[in-house]
Amino acid sequence: MLGRIYETQDCSAARALEIVGERWSLLIIRDALFLGLTRFGDFQRRLGLARNVLAARLDRFVEEGLMTRRPDAAGSAYHEYVLTPKGRELQPVVIALTHWGDRWAAPSDPPVTFRHRGECAGEVHLETVCEHCGNHPAPDEVEADPRALRTSTT
Incomplete structure (x- = not known):
């Protein structure tokens, strides 16, 4: 997270950077948008980023309403991270x-x-x-x- 260094600014770009401005964030969104990735392991293999970093980004996306976390459609113990309309925008x-x-x-x-x-x-x-x-x-x-x-x- 960038931290709340933009609190005093009335700036939507600054607010957006608080959500998607960290390293890897837009690459995760890119792969969800254009490759249809939804599973943690698929993002991790494709991007090669540390598991803790990926987990933090996905958790933040869920918290901010860019993605939803739901049980895997195939019925496995894993979850899928699916873009919401807010994330697709x-x-x-x-x-x-x-x-x-x-x-x-x-x-x-x-x-x-x-x-x-x-x-x-x-x-x-x-x-x-x-x-x-x-x-x-x-x-x-x-x-x-x-x-x-x-x-x-x-």
């Missing part, structure tokens, strides 16, 4: 971070592409779109509008 975050990594951190061609499942199979890309005009603003054309700085007109 991290998909665009993982895709965006992967695309950024492809551009700025990958040593060669992107190691994975995201595709529309089914007959289409087209590549999936995220875009920033203005809800008013439909344009795609460049990063320097987007500004934050913090509610703390807004003035009331009523």
